[in-house]
Amino acid sequence: MAKTTKMAFLVQRLGYKSENPKLALTHAIASQTVDIYLEDGDAVVPVVAFVGEGVLNCKNNQKAMETYGITSTENHLQNALLCDLKILVCKEDLARFGVAEADMPDASAMGADTTVQVVPWETIHAELKGADHLLFF
Amino acid sequence: MAMKGQENSTLDVLGRVCPYPLVLTKKALEKLGSGQVIKVKCDAPASAEESIPKFCEKQGYTCEVEKVGDGAWDIYIKKA
Numbered sequence: 001m002a003k004t005t006k007m008a009f010l011v012q013r014l015g016y017k018s019e020n021p022k023l024a025l026t027h028a029i030a031s032q033t034v035d036i037y038l039e040d041g042d043a044v045v046p047v048v049a050f051v052g053e054g055v056l057n058c059k060n061n062q063k064a065m066e067t068y069g070i071t072s073t074e075n076h077l078q079n080a081l082l083c084d085l086k087i088l089v090c091k092e093d094l095a096r097f098g099v100a101e102a103d104m105p106d107a108s109a110m111g112a113d114t115t116v117q118v119v120p121w122e123t124i125h126a127e128l129k130g131a132d133h134l135l136f137f
Numbered sequence: 138m139a140m141k142g143q144e145n146s147t148l149d150v151l152g153r154v155c156p157y158p159l160v161l162t163k164k165a166l167e168k169l170g171s172g173q174v175i176k177v178k179c180d181a182p183a184s185a186e187e188s189i190p191k192f193c194e195k196q197g198y199t200c201e202v203e204k205v206g207d208g209a210w211d212i213y214i215k216k217a
Binding site for chain 2: 029
């Protein structure tokens with residue numbers, strides 16, 4: 001009997017000199033590789049959701065490399081999109097912080113087939129409720 | 138290297154570390170037709186020697202790995 005394990009990665013904060021948001025994305029991407037160690041037919045399906053202050057991680061044109069000499073969360077987000085990861089951003093929280101939906105990172109230039117999805121909290125909540133494992137960042 | 142020169146497409150993941158080579162290889166294979174061959178250029182040792190061949194074995198895909206230089210591999214995968 002094939003089993004699908006749903007993992008939800010919830011990003012609620014900015015990095016504040018930590019790797020937190022990047023770790024959420026890296027772990028979510030890495031979770032797509034574990035099926036080589038699972039039983040035939042078993043799968044892990046990740047979703048990454050940015051809520052609260054965490055939505056500020058999703059602003060485009062980040063200058064981490066120019067300012068600090070490190071890769072940006074935006075860059076990690078683009079790589080996640082390139083890997084077809086489901087990325088959800090809370091619509092209400094974006095509005096609360098005055099960030100336009102048009103300011104979301106995009107990876108189409110890298111060849112990504114998917115984009116960041118700005119959705120109501122209700123949609124994110126449904127994803128979290130349906131998850132087998134919930135990880136907070 | 139029976140599949141060398143038979144590739145229908147090439148995926149360049151040079152410079153990318155785990156887990157990207159495997160994830161991007163899986164994605165590229167999804168777009169490939171049955172019987173087609175993809176060449177993956179990779180310089181991540183664990184991906185080239187372990188995870189990508191293991192994934193192919195599990196999926197029933199034919200996989201040939203050729204070391205082409207110091208720390209670089211060409212991986213030929215035929216989709217079943």
